Amino acid sequence: MSTALTLFFALTLDAIFGEPKWLWSRLPHPAVLMGRLIGWADTRFNTDARLRAKGVILLCVLVILSGAIGALIAAIPYLDIITAAILIAHKSLIQHVKAVATGLESSLQDGRNAVAMIVGRDTEDMDASAVARAAIESAAENFSDGVVAPVFWFLVGGLPGIMIYKMVNTADSMIGYLTPKHADFGWASARFDDLLNFIPARLTMLLLLPLGGHSFVNLRSIAADASKHRSPNAGWPEAALSRALGIALSGPRTYHGEMQHYDWVNDTGRKQAQTYEIHAACQRLWLAWSVLLLTSxxxxFWSAFLLA
Known part of the structure; x- marks a missing residue:
């Protein structure tokens, strides 16, 4: 079975089953196992001197290990489909984002509680608009690194490719912070994650671009917004989705009680996002997912034609 056809079935499987609670309440999710390994390495090796060198060595070990495990799993018939489906997190992303809309429709506090599950910023004092914007931003960013990037690296490198990406992405989320503890030890993981997401983030931007004459988008303005973003990659999907919905994203927010005055993405869009725009964002993500499915x-078919 070709890599593209395997991807087609994996995307379909994920869309049908998502992340079944009955399974992951009994077994550790692969991402959890990756996190445990990285957490152990952080505790064991992020001490004393030469932290940047240790971080580089850790990254190399993680890449080799995850690639080797991916190659072993790929040798077992049909297990590569199941594993790829597990590592592509589209349906679970939609469920988490929609949960914010459902929460807001019930009460502001329920919306805050739901969005706190998917963002790292302070949520206690958010108004309804800030909650909605946070959910939409998370949808854009996580569609890039939770769906498009795994799909891209699976097409490039098969199961070893997606395993390596998920391991590096998990390492970045755990140790890739510019804090005194992780600035050196997590430097290599953070930079390599930026590299692995460079192309997928821009592909996500193209998938989320608004279509139609009245919604024509100047790519220069998207690039300008993306360059303002604190992340070298996250600004691209945010800039596209904000224009598709006609709203502004990013902007000021608080982390650990401190206000951060981030620039707005799509500054001319509406600052007051509403619940229905969360649903519109989810619809947009499903449309982009459909393009990925059709592409696979x-x-x-193209692969089968060439081999015929």
Whole structure:
């Protein structure tokens, strides 16, 4: 079975089953296992001197280990489909984002509680608009690194490719922070994660671009907004989705009680996001997912044609 056809079935499997609680309440999710390994390495090796060198060595070990495990799993028939489906987190992303809309429709506090599950900023004092914007930003960013990037690296490198990406992405989320503890030890993981997400983030931007004459988008303005973002990659999907919805994203927010005056993405858009725009964002993500599914099917037919 070709890599593209395997991807087609994996995308379909994820869309149907998502992350079944009955399974992951009994077994550790692969991402959890990756996190445990990285957490152990952080405790064991992030001490004393030469932290940047240790971080580079850790990254190399993680890449080799995850790639080797991916190659072993790929040798077992059909297990590569199941594993890829597990590592592509589209349906669970939609469920988490929609939960914010459902919460807001019930009460502001329920919305805050739901959005706190998917963002790292302070949520206690958010108004309804800030909650909605945070959910939409999370949808854009996580569609890039939770769906498009895994799909891209699976097409490039098969199961070893997606395993390496998920391991590096997990390492970045755990130790890739500019804090005194992790600035050196997590430096290599953070920089390599930026590199692995460079192309997928821009592909996500293209998938989320608004279509139609009245919604024509100047790519220069998207690039300008993306360059203002604190992340070298997250600004691209945010800039596209904000324009598709006609709202402004990013902007001021608080982390650990401190206000951070981030620039607005799509500054001319509406600052007051509403619940229905969360649902619109989810619809947009499903449309982009459909393009990925169709692309995988076209590539599988093309591969079969070339081999015929």
């Amino acid at each position: 099917l076209i590539l599988s």
